[in-house]
Amino acid sequence: MRKLASLAVYGTASLIGIIAFAYPFFVATPAAVDSALRLQQASLISGVLLSLCLIALLFDLQTTVLNSKTVAMLGLLVALASVLRFIETAFPLPGGFSPIFAPIILVGAMFGWRLGFLMGVLTILTSALIIGGVGPWLPYQMFGAGWIGAGAALFGERLTPSWRLRGLLGYGFVVGFLYGFVINLYSWPFLVGDPNLSWQSGIGFAAGLQRYLIYYATTSLVWDAIRAVGNVLLLALLGLPAMRVLGRFARRLSFEVG
Amino acid sequence: MHSLSWMSWLAVSVALLLTTRNPLVVLQLLLTTLLVWRVRGALSTVWLRLALSIMLFATLFNTLFVHVGESVFGRIPGTIPLLSGNLTWEAVAYGIINGLVLLSLLTLFLTFNQMVTPEQMLLYTPRALQPVALVVLIGLTYVPNTIAHAERVREAQAVRGHEVGGWRDWPPLLLPLLVGGLERSWQLAESMTARGFRTASTGRQARWLQLLLLCGLLCCMAGLFLPRGTILGTAGVLIMTVALFALGRLVPRTRFRPNRPTAQDVAMLVAFIVALAVVYLRRDGLYFNPYPRLSWPTIDVASHLSLLTLLLPLGARRA
Numbered sequence: 228m229r230k231l232a233s234l235a236v237y238g239t240a241s242l243i244g245i246i247a248f249a250y251p252f253f254v255a256t257p258a259a260v261d262s263a264l265r266l267q268q269a270s271l272i273s274g275v276l277l278s279l280c281l282i283a284l285l286f287d288l289q290t291t292v293l294n295s296k297t298v299a300m301l302g303l304l305v306a307l308a309s310v311l312r313f314i315e316t317a318f319p320l321p322g323g324f325s326p327i328f329a330p331i332i333l334v335g336a337m338f339g340w341r342l343g344f345l346m347g348v349l350t351i352l353t354s355a356l357i358i359g360g361v362g363p364w365l366p367y368q369m370f371g372a373g374w375i376g377a378g379a380a381l382f383g384e385r386l387t388p389s390w391r392l393r394g395l396l397g398y399g400f401v402v403g404f405l406y407g408f409v410i411n412l413y414s415w416p417f418l419v420g421d422p423n424l425s426w427q428s429g430i431g432f433a434a435g436l437q438r439y440l441i442y443y444a445t446t447s448l449v450w451d452a453i454r455a456v457g458n459v460l461l462l463a464l465l466g467l468p469a470m471r472v473l474g475r476f477a478r479r480l481s482f483e484v485g
Numbered sequence: 486m487h488s489l490s491w492m493s494w495l496a497v498s499v500a501l502l503l504t505t506r507n508p509l510v511v512l513q514l515l516l517t518t519l520l521v522w523r524v525r526g527a528l529s530t531v532w533l534r535l536a537l538s539i540m541l542f543a544t545l546f547n548t549l550f551v552h553v554g555e556s557v558f559g560r561i562p563g564t565i566p567l568l569s570g571n572l573t574w575e576a577v578a579y580g581i582i583n584g585l586v587l588l589s590l591l592t593l594f595l596t597f598n599q600m601v602t603p604e605q606m607l608l609y610t611p612r613a614l615q616p617v618a619l620v621v622l623i624g625l626t627y628v629p630n631t632i633a634h635a636e637r638v639r640e641a642q643a644v645r646g647h648e649v650g651g652w653r654d655w656p657p658l659l660l661p662l663l664v665g666g667l668e669r670s671w672q673l674a675e676s677m678t679a680r681g682f683r684t685a686s687t688g689r690q691a692r693w694l695q696l697l698l699l700c701g702l703l704c705c706m707a708g709l710f711l712p713r714g715t716i717l718g719t720a721g722v723l724i725m726t727v728a729l730f731a732l733g734r735l736v737p738r739t740r741f742r743p744n745r746p747t748a749q750d751v752a753m754l755v756a757f758i759v760a761l762a763v764v765y766l767r768r769d770g771l772y773f774n775p776y777p778r779l780s781w782p783t784i785d786v787a788s789h790l791s792l793l794t795l796l797l798p799l800g801a802r803r804a
Contacts, residue, residue, distance in 0.1 A: 299674035302623025353624040
């Protein structure tokens with residue numbers, strides 16, 4: 228019953244999060260004069276809604292998985308991933324490559340979707356506090372990274388280590404593009420330009436999606452491809468030994484007396 | 486000035502910046518933030534280089550890729566995708582405004598980060614989310630420790646003859662870092678348990694409150710699509726606030742040195758809310774669109790005067 232309630236909370240909050248991300252496809256007003264102001268208000272409301280979704284999700288997740296051991300472990304892993312993001316900011320890395328996604332994916336695969344989601348959300352939040360990357364885009368980044376961590380649990384205990392790694396390599400490649408695709412939704416409506424790829428109110432979901440796909444392909448595809456390849460390289464290099472280390476620690480975490 | 490006052494100052498400024506493209510309002514917010522930063526903190530010289538690069542990039546990007554507007558000053562010939570077409574003053578103006586908004590947001594958060602430390606911010610996390618806040622606090626605290634550990638690992642590997650050249654040389658540096666971090670977390674967990682650390686309640690009352698939280702969230706979402714959306718949305722936020730507050734009461738916590746806001750902080754909070762209300766009531770003044778023909782932005786005196794309240798931190802007593 229409790230598990231069902233927890234899944235219901237996660238499913239509902241994630242669905243609301245998806246709707247909040249996709250707000251550009253739903254904002255529609257007939258008058259062009261009004262649409263720009265309403266767009267800005269919708270952007271603010273969407274950010275607030277995402278933050279509220281995160282609060283609901285975080286509360287549910289912390290009651291199910293967080294105890295002293297997991298709090299400490301997650302804190303140290305978040306610190307490690309934040310250092311990687313600091314390196315990414317201090318030294319120019321090619322394109323959209325970021326070393327933080329590999330640890331998020333590995334934690335999700337080894338410890339389950341709940342800890343994977345927390346790892347993604349809290350890595351982005353903590354590293355943003357360190358590098359000064361706090362802004363209205365933060366809830367979007369947190370949600371996106373959280374979903375990446377949660378999705379990696381699909382390649383969990385059921386698979387042998389070698390098949391798990393192969394699955395994670397493919398997953399890392401796909402989410403390299405997905406993350407950019409989803410995050411760009413925040414800024415797309417504010418671009419005014421070529422009518423084939425800029426946002427316009429009231430044209431409907433299908434036409435809006437088509438324009439967005441063209442916008443994404445022309446402005447972000449190469450950038451995200453570098454991120455995708457970077458994820459694959461990091462996971463190929465560190466995946467197996469890191470999974471062995473995390474697996475040993477997972478067994479210690481689950482050991483209880485009595 | 487109490488950290489809650491800074492948070493309300495930030496929230497009002499960000500809310501205004503995200504809902505306007507009027508260059509006069511944006512410029513006023515930017516200048517206000519710079520003045521507060523200069524007087525209350527240490528304005529970084531790096532900011533100037535950052536400002537120039539943001540403004541240049543935003544203006545150039547919009548001018549080169551957007552070919553909409555009636556005031557044409559040039560043209561990129563040919564059929565180059567995205568680039569070919571008219572160059573217009575409207576696109577230049579919109580690029581400048583976008584740059585100003587981005588720069589203002591960045592300046593706001595840089596100022597805020599200097600005034601309020603992450604530890605102070607985390608103190609004001611709702612009690613119901615205390616374990617999550619603790620994870621973030623541990624992460625922040627152990628970042629310098631992790632960097633120092635990485636340096637020790639690098640030196641130890643260098644003594645063994647390991648040199649970092651390419652990609653394949655990174656595992657001997659990163660894996661000991663991971664193992665060391667996990668071992669330190671185990672010790673931290675033991676000391677937390679010894680000090681009686683406990684996470685949030687999972688009893689029946691907590692589950693009902695959690696459902697209430699979800700109902701509030703559903704109300705907020707319904708407010709986006711249904712008529713009378715503002716009322717529904719506000720009701721949703723109120724329900725979530727009540728649920729979070731009630732959940733927080735289930736988490737026992739004591740403070741040895743409570744840091745309460747003073748009368749000055751309360752007065753500032755009221756002033757910020759009044760300013761936001763005035764600007765919202767006269768929200769037509771927030772709107773500006775340079776397309777299709779460039780024109781002068783609206784000057785709403787009442788809004789500009791009410792935004793002067795954001796300068797109150799200049800005269801506030803330091804905490």
